[in-house]
Amino acid sequence: MSKLIIKNIKLLVAAAHTFPEKVAGKAMQDLPVVENAWLLIEDGIIAGFGPMEKIPSTENAEIMDASDRFVLPTWCDSHTHLVFPQSREVEYTDKIKGLSYEEIAKRGGGILNSAKNMQEADENQLFADAMQRLQEIVRWGTGAVEIKSGYGLTTATELKMLRVIKRLKAESPVTIRSTFLGAHAVPTEFKGNPDKYVDLVINEMLPAVAAEQLADFVDVFCDRGFFSIGQTSKILEAAAKYDLKPKIHANELDFSGGIQTGIKHKALSVDHLEYTGEEEINALLESDTMPVILPGAAFFLNLKYAPARKIIDAGLPLTLATDFNPGSSPSGNMQLIISMGSILYKMLPRETINAVTINGAYAMGLQKELGSITPGKKANLIITKPIPSIEYIPYAYGENKVEKTILNGIVQ
Numbered sequence: 050m051s052k053l054i055i056k057n058i059k060l061l062v063a064a065a066h067t068f069p070e071k072v073a074g075k076a077m078q079d080l081p082v083v084e085n086a087w088l089l090i091e092d093g094i095i096a097g098f099g100p101m102e103k104i105p106s107t108e109n110a111e112i113m114d115a116s117d118r119f120v121l122p123t124w125c126d127s128h129t130h131l132v133f134p135q136s137r138e139v140e141y142t143d144k145i146k147g148l149s150y151e152e153i154a155k156r157g158g159g160i161l162n163s164a165k166n167m168q169e170a171d172e173n174q175l176f177a178d179a180m181q182r183l184q185e186i187v188r189w190g191t192g193a194v195e196i197k198s199g200y201g202l203t204t205a206t207e208l209k210m211l212r213v214i215k216r217l218k219a220e221s222p223v224t225i226r227s228t229f230l231g232a233h234a235v236p237t238e239f240k241g242n243p244d245k246y247v248d249l250v251i252n253e254m255l256p257a258v259a260a261e262q263l264a265d266f267v268d269v270f271c272d273r274g275f276f277s278i279g280q281t282s283k284i285l286e287a288a289a290k291y292d293l294k295p296k297i298h299a300n301e302l303d304f305s306g307g308i309q310t311g312i313k314h315k316a317l318s319v320d321h322l323e324y325t326g327e328e329e330i331n332a333l334l335e336s337d338t339m340p341v342i343l344p345g346a347a348f349f350l351n352l353k354y355a356p357a358r359k360i361i362d363a364g365l366p367l368t369l370a371t372d373f374n375p376g377s378s379p380s381g382n383m384q385l386i387i388s389m390g391s392i393l394y395k396m397l398p399r400e401t402i403n404a405v406t407i408n409g410a411y412a413m414g415l416q417k418e419l420g421s422i423t424p425g426k427k428a429n430l431i432i433t434k435p436i437p438s439i440e441y442i443p444y445a446y447g448e449n450k451v452e453k454t455i456l457n458g459i460v461q
């Protein structure tokens with residue numbers, strides 16, 4: 050058995066012997082900590098922790114000294130599109146000149162631009178590029194990530210993307226969940242007849258994805274100018290037959306009914322949420338669906354900010370994720386997201402940490418194995434550089450506070 054003891058930890062964060070599956074409302078400010086602590090890892094699993102006065106015998110164990118350093122669970126980034134063919138800075142310039150996300154999309158830019166490049170993209174190259182992005186986000190402290198398809202928009206190319214994600218799952222130490230997002234945009238050939246594309250998603254893509262067991266979840270971009278609530282419902286109903294739970298893009302561009310539609314279909318999460326009012330909050334309160342805000346996309350596209358405070362103060366849980374993608378959020382840096390959470394969304398530092406750990410894990414169905422420092426969970430851990438406080442993490446935006454990332458008990 051491999052044993053690793055981390056000792057002299059200045060502050061062990063989000064550590065408890067039993068941990069809730071998600072935290073909501075006022076409890077989002079609670080973050081159990083142990084000062085001057087030790088942590089034991091056995092065969093890649095957290096086996097115990099406690100104060101230094103009660104450190105167990107360190108015989109046969111590898112020892113790591115974490116003096117002046119904090120130890121936290123790794124970030125769980127529950128919403129990304131990090132398999133993509135190339136960056137899209139041309140649109141970025143158009144955007145700076147004043148074109149909206151929808152105008153860019155209407156001109157065949159946006160998602161359709163990535164989809165065009167994705168058709169010819171070499172599978173090995175896609176894999177290598179995505180692997181590099183994964184390695185980069187690990188350096189920023191991410192230990193679990195959800196990755197979506199949705200730049201294929203043909204059966205063959207959606208499958209190609211999902212196979213790349215499957216290979217990443219097998220070859221990367223990061224815990225990965227994959228989501229089938231065939232309904233990301235209506236491809237040009239179906240312009241004028243989007244229902245026909247929805248039929249293709251339901252009758253051809255979904256069965257093929259399920260047959261190869263390529264996805265854990267299903268997603269639809271349910272918003273103005275993309276897919277209607279009727280089309281979304283049809284896709285989610287069909288996906289339920291294959292046990293694919295929804296995690297959907299909703300209410301980024303309008304009060305689209307996307308949040309309620311997701312909840313009706315027992316979505317694990319609804320994501321974006323710029324247009325969230327009382328009705329949407331009430332619907333969420335009646336559900337187990339996790340609200341997920343994507344600060345990077347709102348920042349990059351100059352959108353209005355989702356009402357994070359109202360959501361939490363209503364007693365709901367909240368997750369923050371990167372939305373890492375080439376069009377609306379070209380960064381997978383969760384530390385920046387944590388800072389945005391506090392600076393732009395007025396979340397307290399402890400709330401932001403809960404949002405990107407246990408709640409992020411819940412938004413991927415991983416709350417039993419990740420998201421806190423709890424015996425029995427995977428040893429996916431961040432060792433920080435010497436830092437003075439928890440508050441310093443969102444405060445020092447732009448600085449990488451992570452010194453080492455440990456995944457499955459192994460230093461990366």
Ligand code: NIG
Nearest residue numbers: 159160298346372374376377
């Ligand atoms: O989450 N909103 C929809 N989809 C992505 C954007 C993808 C793209 O522009 O390539 C998002 O922001």
Ligand code: FE
Nearest residue numbers: 128130298372
């Ligand atoms: Fe997205």
